[in-house]
Structures are given as structure tokens and as C-alpha cells.
Amino acid sequence: MSKLSRRDFMKSSMVAGAAIALASPYSKVRGANSDIRMAVVGVGGQGGNHMKYFGESCKGARLVAICDADRSHVENRAADFEKKNGVKLKTYT
Structure with missing residues (x-):
């Protein structure tokens, strides 16, 4: 049985972790x-x-x-948000 030093274990763990971390973004397809x-x-x-x-x-x-x-809060905030960001929000009271 070979002795694995703590330093060798850490190196191997970091290499394996980096490989997984770098490979995962390419395996996921970003959709809508x-x-x-x-x-x-x-x-x-x-x-x-x-x-x-x-x-x-x-x-x-x-x-x-x-x-x-408060309906007035909703209406005012929605109007401000649409004016500033160009996005119409759904509103609920």
C-alpha cells in the first residue's frame, strides 16, 4: 500500500475539483x-x-x-419601473 502525503492528496483534489468546475458550464445548455x-x-x-x-x-x-x-404604490412603482427600464410589470393588490 502506497502512502499518499497530505500535499499529494490536496494537489489531486484541487485538480479534480478544477476539472469538474471547468467542465460543468459547457455541459449545461442555457435556455429561455x-x-x-x-x-x-x-x-x-x-x-x-x-x-x-x-x-x-x-x-x-x-x-x-x-x-x-396600497394600489397607488403599485401603480406609481410600476409606472416608474416601466419608464426607467422599458419593462411592463404585472401588478397585483
Whole structure:
């Protein structure tokens, strides 16, 4: 039985891990469903900040719907989002 040093074990593990990590993106086919579709419930203060983040800088995710108990919040936020991002959101109250 050969003795495997800790250093050799770590090298082998890192090589195997790198091979798996590099091979996996090529094995997946990205389709129409690759984006994460998000909804924000409660579009007052903090919810408005979430909408801004999803509209501007969240790669791989898109905002598709908003909901709030106050219809005026929903209407105002949806109009602002469409004006700024060119995306019409589904709205719910």
C-alpha cells in the first residue's frame, strides 16, 4: 500500500475539483428559462429599493411582478419601473 502525503492528496483534489468546475458550464445548455424571475411583495420603502436593484444591476434575474396592499404604490412603482427600464410589470393588490 502506497502512502499518499497530505500535499499529494490536496494537489489531486484541487485538480479534480478544477476539472469538474471547468467542465460543468459547457455541459449545461442555457435556455429561455435560465433567468430567475422575481416578484416584490410590498413596494413601499424597502420594496422600492429591491425593485431598483433588480432593474439595474442584478444579472441573471429579472423583475416581472409587484404586489402591495396600497394600489397607488403599485401603480406609481410600476409606472416608474416601466419608464426607467422599458419593462411592463404585472401588478397585483
